Amino acid sequence: MxxxxxxxxxxxxxxxxxxxxxxxxxxxxxxxxxxxxxxxxxxxxxxxxxxxxxxxxxxxxxxxxxxxxxxxxxxxxxxxxxxxxLGDCLKKISIGETGKSRVIVNAGAGVETRSLCSFAIKNSLEGMNFALGIPGTIGGGIVMNAGTAIGSIAHVLHGVSILGQRGEVKTIPAKDIKSGYRGLTFLRGRIDSSVEKIIILAASFSLAPGNHAKIKDEAGMIIARRKKKQPTDLPSAGCFFKNPGPDTSAARIIDQAGLKGLKKGGAMVSPKHANFIININNASAADILALSKDVQDRVENRFNIKLVPEVIIVEE
Ligand SMILES: Cc1cc2nc3c(=O)[nH]c(=O)nc-3n(C[C@H](O)[C@H](O)[C@H](O)COP(=O)(O)OP(=O)(O)OC[C@H]3O[C@@H](n4cnc5c(N)ncnc54)[C@H](O)[C@@H]3O)c2cc1C
Missing domain, CATH: 3.30.43.10 (Uridine Diphospho-n-acetylenolpyruvylglucosamine Reductase, domain 2)
Structure with a gap:
């Protein structure tokens, strides 16, 4: 205490x-x-x-x-x-260095990812549409290397500003950042994120000038596709498990194991998207963890694949 x-x-x-x-x-x-x-x-x-x-x-x-x-x-x-x-601070978005083929956009860590996507569309900038529909903030998006099948934060990241141990602001270019699947693994040569707890303050993104109508149309299609495939109207944390490999989708094997609709207390494997665990009726964290363990065990028994959570479990 x-x-x-x-x-x-x-x-x-x-x-x-x-x-x-x-x-x-x-x-x-x-x-x-x-x-x-x-x-x-x-x-x-x-x-x-x-x-x-x-x-x-x-x-x-x-x-x-x-x-x-x-x-x-x-x-x-x-x-x-x-x-x-960081929901109440670090919320500024601005345009930085502007060239013929590249425009740098700066965003505070507290900016919602969807606001950055809207900003890019409004300013006819290509590159952020992959993130449409991903909730949360830029800080969380960077830590998780948030993305979809059509791109991830690492693809557009230009640099990250972090708060150093002595309160100083350090700016790290993207070339020094190693990002993996759903995670920023370490900042090469500068900082090891497993040793120093990093606080991200802001990031810059390298986007490209584009055609407004084309970017907007693409955005509409991406959002419609997500709405069709994901249970966005119910509480969840998005995909619960990481895909076990580039060609193996966690959703597909959970579905093939016949687990859609499986329930524990108030938690259920979404009938719409098998990798979403949804809170349908005042679920507790224990319900969700028990359900996720059941899914892991059944998938392992059937396919000999150990699913690893993408969701971060926060405990004492
Ligand atoms: C309906 C739904 C759909 C989703 N779809 C997707 C998807 O398509 N693709 C995808 O990748 N994810 C998806 N997610 C998961 C989630 O939205 C992303 O991982 C998102 O980027 C997390 O951002 P956040 O701000 O909410 O981070 P949080 O959940 O608050 O935190 C995530 C991690 O980031 C750390 N963190 C957050 N901000 C900072 C900071 N400033 N400095 C240091 N550490 C920080 C936290 O400590 C934690 O470790 C989805 C979630 C939901 C609910």
Whole structure:
């Protein structure tokens, strides 16, 4: 237990309403499940974020940065840590260096991915349409290397700004960033993300000038396709498992194992998309975990393939 009265008072005096105690994470995740965060902070400016993070690091307090909470499963017991949401800060998008064949667009980590997609369409810029329909923020999108069959963040990333251990802002060009399937694995030669907990502040994207009508039409088709294939009207965290290989889709093998519609408590394998676990009736994190374990076991028995969660499980 890291939070004593003195620390609580300090947080309240510095951040007021932007800090909450024992805040249910079901209110801040797309799964709509999750127990309380000991401290939930939504800094309203970069300076507030800096102050909070230096205090946390100085006091060696456990922390976790949250984007839109769309790829997280917080356990029912909650988290004895400071959860920092960037939902209220770092939300600026701007156009940077502009050339004939390339336009750099800068976005804060708190910008919603869909806002960046809309910005690109509005400014007739090609490159972001792959991300249409991916919820969450730019920070989360980078950490997860969010993407679909037609592209991922790594394909358009130009650089990332992160908050260094001493509060300094470091900008890392894309060539020094190694991104893997659904994850940024490490920042080559500069920082090892498994050693230093990275806080992403902003990123720049390399897009290309294009034809407005063509980009808009393509966007319409991508959104329509997603709506047809995914249960976007029910709480979930998107695809629960990673695809086991480039040619093996997790959704396909879960479907082939006959698991669509399988239920545990309030959680169900979506009948529309087999790799979506959906919260149909006040599911608990335990329901979702039990269902995901059942899916893993049945798929392993049938195909000898161990499914690995794409969703990040947040626990004490
Ligand atoms: C309906 C639905 C559809 C989806 N479809 C897709 C899809 O097509 N493709 C896809 O890839 N994903 C998809 N997802 C999953 C999810 O939306 C993406 O992974 C998204 O990019 C996560 O962003 P977020 O801001 O919500 O991150 P969060 O879920 O809040 O966090 C994800 C990870 O990023 C870290 N993080 C977030 N922000 C920062 C920051 N600023 N600095 C450091 N670390 C940070 C968190 O600590 C955590 O480890 C879908 C989810 C839903 C609910």
């Amino acid at each position: 890291f939070l004593d009265t003195y620390k609580k008072e300090w947080l309240l005096s510095r951040f007021g309403e932007a800090v909450k105690f024992d805040e249910p994470m079901s209110m801040h995740t797309s799964f709509r499940v999750g127990g309380p965060a000991k401290v939930f902070a939504r800094p309203e400016s970069f300076d507030d974020l800096l102050l909070l993070v230096s205090w946390i690091r100085e006091n060696k307090i456990p922390y976790f940065v949250l984007g839109g909470g769309t790829n997280l499963l917080v356990k029912d017991k909650g988290v004895d840590a400071v959860l920092i949401s």
